[in-house]
Amino acid sequence: MATQTALVVTEIGKPVTATTRPIPVPKENEVLLKVSAAGLNPIDQKNRDYGIFIKHSLPAILGTDLAGIVEKVGTNVSGVRVGDHIVTQSNSAGGSDYAPLQQYALVGTALTARIPGAISFDEAATLPSCAIAAFIALFHASGLNIPPPFRDVTTDFDYRHTKIAIVGAGSNCGKFGLQFARIANIGTVVAIAAVQGEAELKSLGATHVIDRHLSNAEIQSRVLQIVGNDLVYVFDAVTMDHTIAISLLSNRQKGTVAHLVPGEPDKTTKAEKQAGFESKQVIGSGHMLPDIGIPFWKAVPQWLENGDLKPLGYTVIEGLDANKVNASMDAYRVGKGTKTHVHP
Structure with missing residues (x-):
């Protein structure tokens, strides 16, 4: 042998x-x-x-x-x-x-x-691992459940008027999240990351970049100025307690945080969200979720050839x-x- x-x-x-x-x-x-x-x-x-x-x-x-x-x-x-x-x-x-x-x-x-x-x-x-994790976080029912941007999927979802924030946008999973938001033509994409990488993050799909080194209160304030009090989609690519991610959600509409790392936010932040929210732990495996994994890998070559996915x-x-x-x-x-x- x-x-x-x-x-x-x-x-x-x-x-x-x-x-x-x-x-x-x-x-x-x-x-x-x-x-x-x-x-x-x-x-x-x-x-x-x-x-x-x-x-x-x-x-x-x-x-x-x-x-x-x-x-x-x-x-x-x-x-x-x-x-x-x-x-x-x-x-x-x-x-x-x-x-x-x-x-x-x-x-x-x-x-x-x-x-x-x-x-x-x-x-x-x-x-493989970072891209599929980000894609599942944005577009699968176990994540934010935005309709996936596959060519053969017909939807009347209003991507252009959709707003999303990505915490840890400078990480590899965060950067792929930005690119998939761009592929889907999501209108407002707020990246929470180090501002030294602002040019790269905007080239990947961010419409706004907020410095992750600011206080949580200042990050909240700046996100509120950009999206108003109706943010219902947050992808947390890096943090363990998800406090900042949940704090960005609307106080008047039920929102969702999709996160890659297990953890719990502080009780005060949870109590502030009177409209409620969902916190979803994402399993970043196409093998475990073939309903999205198979069409994802089928779409990858075209995205690469077109330069949509870098x-x-x-x-x-x-x-x-x-x-x-x-x-x-x-x-x-x-x-x-x-x-x-x-x-x-």
């Missing part, structure tokens, strides 16, 4: 180490991908250190974002051929055969996108270097991590 190199977690709280394991064989509706770019995210550090999703499946391979070249095709596969360049979010529920921190990984074809010729593997690999920045680790990969995850733990891709 052919083998490959992989980085694995063998004990929770310990560094990943290199090992040799068999190259998996694609089954029905699957392909074997030669991994060109394996993206790391903060969840990988949490899995390594705390075993959030992997503690019962050791040894485990980490990673959520992958892009590469189709090496083999399983049965009943259509629309994907050997040699195709594709990008996807790994199916963590499938186990280590589907994780990207190895030379070859399995991919289910229903939730993949062809990579346009002008887009590199690394550029494509900036998308990849974000990244750094690269060449080879399956366990020391460098561990250092990258250590940086996430202390809040200094950057989007990092490994080239297996």
Whole structure:
């Protein structure tokens, strides 16, 4: 049996180490991908250190974002051929055969996108986890439930007169949220972020940028000046208590906050919202929500080709270097991590 190199977690709280394991064989509706770019995210550090999703499946391979070249095709596969360049979010529920921190990984074809010729593997690999999380937050019933901007979806929803605020708009998930708001032609998009990045945020879709370093009261005041007292959509990409996000909602209409990080706002802020509000924890997985995941990945190539969806920045680790990969995850733990891709 052919083998490959992989980085694995063998004990929770310990560094990943290199090992040799068999190259998996694609089954029905699957392909074997030669991994060109394996993206790391903060969840990988949490899995390594705390075993959030992997503690019962050791040894485990980490990673959520992958892009590469189709090496083999399983049965009943259509629309994907050997040699195709594709990008996807790994199916963590499938186990280590589907994780990207190895030379070859399995991919289910229903939730993949062809990579346009002008887009590199690394550029494509900036998308999967952050982009799908932001898209679900804005356009799925488990998030803000704005109708998704798919070409084959007909709706009379008034995007142009819709207002949304994005807390943590300077994060990768926040930046994709801005882009999807622009793709949907949402009329007013208020970004709460560091003002040093104002030009980039406006190029991605923000109509207004408010400095996240201001006091909560000042942020509220400035948002109120822009949208009035009728904001009903807030996407919180980064905070744990969601206090600032909920404080921005209308006091006279019921609103919704979609957030990526679990947490609870302070009681005073909750009590201020006399019209009520919904706080929704978003699960950023197209595999768990195929009703939106499948059409999302189907739309991605056209968005990339049109320039509507722009990849974000990244750094690269060449080879399956366990020391460098561990250092990258250590940086996430202390809040200094950057989007990092490994080239297996």
